[in-house]
Each structure stands twice: as C-alpha cells, then as structure tokens.
Amino acid sequence: MQRFRLIKDKILSKLMLVLTVLSVSIVLLIGIGLYYKSVPLLHQSSWGTLLTSSEWKPLKGLFGFFPFIMGTLWVTGIAIIIALPLCLLSSFYITEYAPSRIRKILVPFVNLLSGIPPVIFGVWGVLFIIPLIQNHIAPHFVEFSTGYSVLAGGIVLAVMIFPLVVSIVCEVLNTIPKELKEASLSLGATKWETIKKVSFRKATPGIIAATVLAISRAFGETIAVLMVCGNNAVVPHSVFDPGYPLPALIANNYGEMLSIPIYDSALMFAAFLLFIIILLFNIISRVILTRLERKLAG
Amino acid sequence: MTNNPHISVQHLNVQIGNQEILKDITINIPNKKVISIIGPSGCGKTTLLKSFNRLLDDTADVKITGKVLVDGENIYDPKAEVTHIRKKMGLLSQRPYPLPMSIYDNVAYGPRLHGKPKKTELDELVETQLKATGLWNEVKDRLHAPATRLSIGQQQRLCLARGLAVEPEIILGDESTSALDPVSTSIIEDLFIKLKEKYTIVLVTHILRQARRVSDYIIFVYMGRIIEFGPTEELLLNPKEELTKEYVKGYIS
Amino acid sequence: MIRRKIEENFFRVLMVLATVIVAGSFFLIVGTIFYKGVPFMNLDMITKIPGGGFYIGKEGGVLNAIVGSLYVAGGATILGLAISIPVAIFINMYLDGKNFIANSLRIAFDVLFGIPSIVYGAFGFLIMVYFGIKASLLGGIVAVTLLVIPILVRTLDEVIITVPKELRDASLSLGATRWEMSKVVLRQIRPGIFTAVLLSFGRAIGDVASVLFTAGFSDNIPTSLHQPAATLPLAIFFQLGSPVEEVQGRAYASALILTIVVLIITVLSSLLSKRFSKNKIQ
Numbered sequence: 081m082q083r084f085r086l087i088k089d090k091i092l093s094k095l096m097l098v099l100t101v102l103s104v105s106i107v108l109l110i111g112i113g114l115y116y117k118s119v120p121l122l123h124q125s126s127w128g129t130l131l132t133s134s135e136w137k138p139l140k141g142l143f144g145f146f147p148f149i150m151g152t153l154w155v156t157g158i159a160i161i162i163a164l165p166l167c168l169l170s171s172f173y174i175t176e177y178a179p180s181r182i183r184k185i186l187v188p189f190v191n192l193l194s195g196i197p198p199v200i201f202g203v204w205g206v207l208f209i210i211p212l213i214q215n216h217i218a219p220h221f222v223e224f225s226t227g228y229s230v231l232a233g234g235i236v237l238a239v240m241i242f243p244l245v246v247s248i249v250c251e252v253l254n255t256i257p258k259e260l261k262e263a264s265l266s267l268g269a270t271k272w273e274t275i276k277k278v279s280f281r282k283a284t285p286g287i288i289a290a291t292v293l294a295i296s297r298a299f300g301e302t303i304a305v306l307m308v309c310g311n312n313a314v315v316p317h318s319v320f321d322p323g324y325p326l327p328a329l330i331a332n333n334y335g336e337m338l339s340i341p342i343y344d345s346a347l348m349f350a351a352f353l354l355f356i357i358i359l360l361f362n363i364i365s366r367v368i369l370t371r372l373e374r375k376l377a378g
Numbered sequence: 379m380t381n382n383p384h385i386s387v388q389h390l391n392v393q394i395g396n397q398e399i400l401k402d403i404t405i406n407i408p409n410k411k412v413i414s415i416i417g418p419s420g421c422g423k424t425t426l427l428k429s430f431n432r433l434l435d436d437t438a439d440v441k442i443t444g445k446v447l448v449d450g451e452n453i454y455d456p457k458a459e460v461t462h463i464r465k466k467m468g469l470l471s472q473r474p475y476p477l478p479m480s481i482y483d484n485v486a487y488g489p490r491l492h493g494k495p496k497k498t499e500l501d502e503l504v505e506t507q508l509k510a511t512g513l514w515n516e517v518k519d520r521l522h523a524p525a526t527r528l529s530i531g532q533q534q535r536l537c538l539a540r541g542l543a544v545e546p547e548i549i550l551g552d553e554s555t556s557a558l559d560p561v562s563t564s565i566i567e568d569l570f571i572k573l574k575e576k577y578t579i580v581l582v583t584h585i586l587r588q589a590r591r592v593s594d595y596i597i598f599v600y601m602g603r604i605i606e607f608g609p610t611e612e613l614l615l616n617p618k619e620e621l622t623k624e625y626v627k628g629y630i631s
Numbered sequence: 632m633i634r635r636k637i638e639e640n641f642f643r644v645l646m647v648l649a650t651v652i653v654a655g656s657f658f659l660i661v662g663t664i665f666y667k668g669v670p671f672m673n674l675d676m677i678t679k680i681p682g683g684g685f686y687i688g689k690e691g692g693v694l695n696a697i698v699g700s701l702y703v704a705g706g707a708t709i710l711g712l713a714i715s716i717p718v719a720i721f722i723n724m725y726l727d728g729k730n731f732i733a734n735s736l737r738i739a740f741d742v743l744f745g746i747p748s749i750v751y752g753a754f755g756f757l758i759m760v761y762f763g764i765k766a767s768l769l770g771g772i773v774a775v776t777l778l779v780i781p782i783l784v785r786t787l788d789e790v791i792i793t794v795p796k797e798l799r800d801a802s803l804s805l806g807a808t809r810w811e812m813s814k815v816v817l818r819q820i821r822p823g824i825f826t827a828v829l830l831s832f833g834r835a836i837g838d839v840a841s842v843l844f845t846a847g848f849s850d851n852i853p854t855s856l857h858q859p860a861a862t863l864p865l866a867i868f869f870q871l872g873s874p875v876e877e878v879q880g881r882a883y884a885s886a887l888i889l890t891i892v893v894l895i896i897t898v899l900s901s902l903l904s905k906r907f908s909k910n911k912i913q
Binding site: 085086088089092093095096097099100103104106107109110113114117165166167168169170172173174177178186188189190191192193194195196197198199200201202203204206207208239242246270271272273275293296297299300301302303307327330331334347348351354355358359361362363366367370 | 635636638639642643645646647648649650652653654656657659660661663664667714715717718720721722725734736738739740741742743745746747748749750751752753754756757758777780784808809810811833836837838839840843844864867868871882883886889890893894896897898901
C-alpha cells in the first residue's frame with residue numbers, strides 16, 4: 081500500500097513535468113514551426129528585400145512586407161499616442177484623487193471593458209468610429225475619406241488597450257509608499273506637483289513596462305483593426321489613409337494561400353515576424369515588472 | 379504655561395469610517411520648545427501629529443471637526459491655503475523617504491516649488507541646510523548622486539535638511555528615529571535639541587527615554603484622548619493621572 | 632501661487648476628463664451594440680439556423696454559431712483545464728513555487744499569454760496541415776486550447792499561492808504524498824478553479840483570429856468533431872460584410888448576444904474572485 085502510494089506520486093509527478101515542459105515549449109514549437117514554413121520564402125528572397133520592398137504581387141512571387149510593417153507601425157503608434165496620456169491621467173485620478181466611493185464604481189468598468197471581445201470592438205468601430213471620421217473629423221483636414229483608415233484602427237486599438245494600461249499603471253502607483261507622497265506634500269507641493277515630480281518618476285519603469293506590453297498587444301490585434309483600417313497594401317502617408325497591418329494580411333488571405341505557390345510561406349513569415357517582435361517585447365516588459373515586484377517585496 | 383502658543387488645538391475630533399480616532403482634543407503647544415507625544419500604539423498620536431499639517435485630508439472617509447490654530451490662523455478654515463500651511467511645517471516620517479532624485483535636488487525640491495531661486499542662491503541654501511544637519515562634509519563631493527545611495531541615517535538627516543529648506547516654523551517628527559541605528563539616533567536627537575532655538579518641534583515617540591532626553595514638555599495620549607500634558611520631568615516622575623502613572627511605570631522602572 | 636493653483640486645477644479637470652473617456656468608452660461600445668442589435672433581436676435568432684446561406688439568406692437566426700461557440704469554448708476550456716491543473720500544481724507543489732525555475736515558468740506563461748491569437752491560429756493551422764486535419768470543430772478546439780492554457784495556468788497559479796502554507800505542511804506531516812496533498816489543495820481552491828474556467832471561457836468564446844483558419848464555417852450545427860463549425864464572432868465578422876440588410880441585422884444581433892454573454896461571464900468571474908480574495912485575507 082505504502083509503496084503503491086509512493087509509486088503513484090512518482091508517476092504523477094513525471095506526468096506533470098512532461099505536461100509543464102510541453103506547454104511551455106509551445107513558445108519554441110510556434111517559433112520553429114513558423115520559421116520552418118517561412119524557409120521556402122527566405123530561400124527565394126533575402127531578409128532585407130522582404131522587409132524593405134513595397135512590391136506585393138503574390139502571383140508574380142513578389143513579397144515586399146514594407147507596406148504591412150508600416151501599416152502596423154502607424155496603427156500602433158496612433159493607438160499609443162491616444163491611449164497613453166489618457167490612461168496615465170485617469171490612472172492618476174483613480175489612485176490619487178477619486179474618492180473611494182467613485183473608485184469602487186470605476187474599477188469594475190475598466191475590468192468589464194477588458195472582457196469585451198475584439199470583434200465587438202470591430203463592430204463598434206464600423207458603426208461609430210468610421211462614420212465619425214468620415215463625416216466629422218476627416219472633412220476638416222482632407223477632401224475625402226471613407227473613414228476606413230489607420231486613424232480608425234488606432235482609435236479602436238487605443239480603446240482596446242485602455243484596461244491593460246490602466247490596470248498595470250494603477251497597480252504600480254498603488255505600490256508607491258504613502259509616506260513618499262506625504263514628504264512632498266508636507267513641503268508645500270500641490271497634489272499635481274507631487275504626481276508630476278515624485279509619483280511619475282517613481283512609476284516610470286512600470287509605465288514603460290505597461291507601454292511595451294500595450295505595444296505588443298496592439299501589434300498582434302487582428303480582427304478589430306482589420307475591420308476598420310481599410311486594408312490597402314500601400315504605405316500610409318497620413319492618418320486618413322488606409323493601412324494594412326500584418327495580422328490583417330494573414331487573416332484576410334488564408335483562403336487563397338494554398339492556391340498560390342510560396343504564398344503560404346509568405347503568410348507564415350508574416351506570422352513569424354509578429355511572433356518574434358511580440359515575444360521580445362513581452363519578455364522585456366515581464367522582466368521589468370517582475371523585477372519591480374521583487375524590489376518592492378524585498 | 380506660555381504666553382503665545384504656536385499651535386492651539388481646540389475641540390478637535392477625528393473620525394475615520396466609524397472609528398473615532400481623536401476625541402475632543404484641546405491643547406496649546408508652546409513656541410520654540412520640543413514637545414513629545416507619547417502613548418501606546420494605536421492611541422492616535424500619529425493622527426494628532428498629522429492633523430497639524432492637514433495630511434489627514436486624503437484619508438478615505440475622514441471627518442474632522444474642531445479647530446487647529448497655527449499662529450492664530452485656523453488651518454481647517456475652508457479658505458485656508460493647504461500648501462501654505464504645509465510649508466510652515468517640516469515633516470520627518472518613521473523611515474527616511476528620499477524623493478527619487480539626487481541629494482541636491484532633494485534639498486532644492488521645496489524652494490523650487492515656492493519660487494524660482496537663482497542657481498547661486500540655491501547652491502548656498504543647499505549648503506546651509508546640509509551643514510545644519512551635519513551632512514555637508516559627508517556628501518559635498520557627491521551632491522548629484524541619487525539620494526538612495528546614502529545610508530539610512532544619512533537619508534533621515536537629508537530628509538530633515540529637505541524639510542528645513544522651505545524655512546518652516548515647526549518640525550513634526552513621527553517616530554523619526556525608529557528605523558535608525560543608535561549612533562544616527564543620537565545625531566538626530568542632538569539636532570532636535572539644537573534646532574529648538576529656531577523651531578517649535580513636535581515629536582511622536584514610543585520611547586520614553588527619548589522623550590526624556592529631548593523634550594521640554596510631554597503629552598500623554600490614550601485611546602484618542604489627551605490624558606495629561608506637562609513639563610517632561612514632572613510628567614514622568616510625578617504624574618497626576620492614574621493612567622499616566624501606569625503607563626510610565628510600565629516603561630521606566 | 633496663483634499659477635500653481637491654476638496648474639493644479641487644469642490637470643485635475645484633465646484627469647477627470649480622461650477618466651470619463653476611459654470609463655465612458657465602455658458605455659459607448661455597449662450602447663452602440665445595444666442600439667443597433669436590439670431591433671434585430673427576436674426568438675428566431677437564437678432558435679434557428681440561417682436559411683438560404685448565411686451570407687445572402689434573409690431567413691433564420693444564428694443558432695449554428697451559438698452552438699458552435701459553446702462547443703469550441705467549452706471543449707477548449709475542458710481540454711485546457713486537463714492540462715493546466717497538473718501544470719499549476721507542478722509549479723507550486725513540486726517546484727516549491729518560489730524558486731528560480733518556478734518564476735521563470737511564470738514569466739514563460741505570461742509571455743505565452745501575450746502572444747496574439749492570430750499567431751495561435753496560424754500555428755494551429757500548421758498542426759492541422761501536419762496531421763492532415765481539415766478545418767473543423769476539432770481544429771478550432773485545438774487552436775483555442777493553446778490560447779487559453781496560459782490564462783488557466785496563471786489564474787490557477789495565483790489561486791494556489793493563496794492557500795496557506797500551513798495547510799500543505801499539515802497534510803504533509805500527516806504522511807501524505809505530494810499528490811495527496813495536492814488533492815487537498817485542489818478541494819480548497821474550487822471557487823478559484825471556477826473563476827479560471829469563466830475567464831478562459833470568456834476569452835475563448837470571443838476570439839476570432841484563432842478559429843479563422845481552424846474551425847471553418849458552416850450553416851449547420853456540427854454533429855461530429857470533424858465537421859466545420861461556425862462561431863459567434865466569426866458569424867459577426869462574416870455577416871457584417873454582407874450587402875443584404877437582414878444579414879447585417881443578424882450580425883448586429885449576434886454582436887448583442889455575444890456582448891451579453893461575455894458581460895455576464897465577466898461580472899460573474901469578478902464577483903467570484905472578489906469573494907475568493909476575501910477568503911484569502913482571513
């Protein structure tokens with residue numbers, strides 16, 4: 081009996097070890113799998129051409145990813161520019177100013193927002209943001225815009241990353257010792273001066289980590305962006321131009337990818353690119369956040 | 379006791395949530411003396427200290443009634459300027475909390491808030507305050523190093539210099555030596571005694587020996603009320619109230 | 632002094648405005664979805680499959696997508712749980728939970744959590760090609776399982792940490808093996824497991840990019856794992872692009888259904904986790 085129990089424990093522990101190793105190695109498997117599939121494309125063209133060429137003619141075997149990379153950068157950039165100041169200000173409000181009653185109402189809404197699926201953000205973008213840009217914003221700046229633009233993609237993405245940034249920044253701000261703020265206040269600083277010169281500075285690593293995480297989230301977001309940003313394979317030159325981010329490229333063309341040679345390889349290369357960039361960004365921000373946590377604990 | 383009290387508390391009540399922390403506090407704090415507030419932990423002594431520069435304002439669900447007059451002005455008057463009140467008082471907390479910037483910038487932080495001093499004025503001021511806290515010789519070669527590189531004792535003296543740089547009238551100390559080693563503690567205590575020539579100093583402490591060493595007067599607080607207030611030796615050696623007697627006996631004997 | 636006061640008030644107003652925008656965006660989105668979706672909502676929508684093809688047919692509802700979503704999200708959550716519970720136990724009970732390897736594993740799962748669903752979709756597609764599986768319910772479940780494993784592992788991990796160490800030590804000192812102790816711990820964290828299930832289900836039911844290549848799409852309710860299956864988010868995405876007004880209406884109604892389902896799940900899970908964190912303090 082005793083021996084049976086011990087053997088059972090041993091076997092189960094080995095089994096768990098295998099499962100753990102397997103599930104963690106998904107990261108590696110994804111990387112290897114996607115790279116393996118990109119090899120045919122990489123045999124045909126060099127990294128340099130793939131990343132800098134703007135010629136996207138799958139039927140002729142020309143795969144230049146530059147417009148898609150630029151599309152991704154435009155959309156992500158706009159999203160961060162909109163979301164970061166708003167999120168910082170509201171995080172400061174939530175942690176430093178809001179009476180506890182209001183805070184108790186606010187935080188659940190931020191949580192609810194994070195639960196809404198991407199496709200719903202996309203529908204909202206189509207129904208609300210697109211007409212807003214087409215009829216009310218774009219006419220002030222350009223002659224004509226359908227509304228489907230990198231700006232629309234950026235706005236929708238910005239709203240999607242609100243909860244992520246707000247929750248991390250609030251968490252970081254809450255770890256700043258009250259006494260540090262009191263030190264500044266007791267020297268006669270106003271609350272805002274204390275936020276600007278003390279809290280902000282103290283929270284900078286956390287804010288950077290949150291931003292990096294938000295960027296990587298924005299890079300990979302597919303469906304919501306695809307639905308609103310126009311999907312035109314040219315490099316955008318203004319916020320009202322349509323763009324075609326990498327994830328949208330993959331999602332839109334999976335249907336044909338097996339019927340044109342090398343096309344599947346090109347799309348898997350796009351997925352590989354996304355994967356590598358996002359992996360790097362995630363590791364960076366997670367390491368910053370874990371260090372921060374450990375520093376505060378110790 | 380004194381002709382012109384520096385801080386005059388009148389019927390102060392502080393309630394946080396459903397809990398009454400301070401009940402009907404009335405006391406006059408004399409000018410240019412060291413006053414210690416003693417009492418068991420949780421008795422409200424830190425709350426009393428923080429009520430002097432309105433640091434309780436941001437506490438959740440706090441209700442404050444009564445008056446605190448500083449230089450004859452009620453600081454809880456709705457028209458009172460909170461930053462102005464706080465500038466009058468330097469706070470030294472339990473552990474040193476240097477601001478996330480250099481040694482120099484820590485001292486210059488306050489003066490920069492309240493005006494745009496010239497570089498030379500600022501240099502001079504930083505030097506004066508660092509000298510006043512005996513830190514100058516230890517840090518003069520690394521003024522622009524992060525303040526967190528200093529030892530804990532040095533950090534606490536830096537915090538004191540930072541507080542003095544805004545030219546306060548009152549220094550509030552909240553168990554300011556509890557995180558320090560004996561040598562740093564005695565340096566800080568000596569500073570307090572030296573500084574009372576220019577400032578009124580109110581200290582919260584749970585170490586009776588420290589209260590005896592540095593203070594002229596002692597306030598004994600128990601369960602949110604002031605039980606006894608009097609000159610140090612008299613209160614410690616000859617307490618009038620039964621509660622004070624027991625408390626003092628429990629610690630000094 | 633006046634300048635400082637103006638600055639203070641200016642930024643205070645700015646902060647309130649920013650908070651109104653951030654919190655208000657939630658109402659704007661849900662409001663838009665309700666405003667557009669409610670007029671198209673009727674009983675047919677949740678009881679019938681689309682008539683005459685989902686893209687042009689004007690009749691029927693989206694029952695195929697509702698059932699498909701439940702199958703995919705349910706299947707992936709069950710499969711994910713079967714993998715994640717042992718992993719979470721291994722990290723905490725067999726690896727001591729605090730050492731370098733355990734923390735590195737946590738970071739690894741955090742990183743996996745950050746990988747976008749389109750990449751999981753593409754990878755799922757590769758697996759399917761490799762094993763010769765066609766786009767089907769099975770394919771969708773596999774891809775979504777990959778997506779939810781990190782969520783499940785991290786949530787379970789955070790819950791297991793809250794179990795007092797004394798409880799583990801007590802059961803170990805009675806001569807229990809680590810596995811027997813783990814069973815005690817699992818019983819202790821049942822509400823936490825439920826929270827993890829809800830979170831995973833909520834994420835699984837809303838995701839498009841992972842099922843886009845892997846689950847296919849069908850007007851019918853799948854009757855086996857090898858048939859293609861529709862899901863709600865896909866139904867929304869495809870039908871929104873239709874030129875037929877009734878079909879677009881079906882997309883709005885589907886969006887409404889999905890939003891309500893997800894909101895209920897989110898509220899439930901946050902209520903549960905609040906209760907659980909209360910237990911933690913005690």
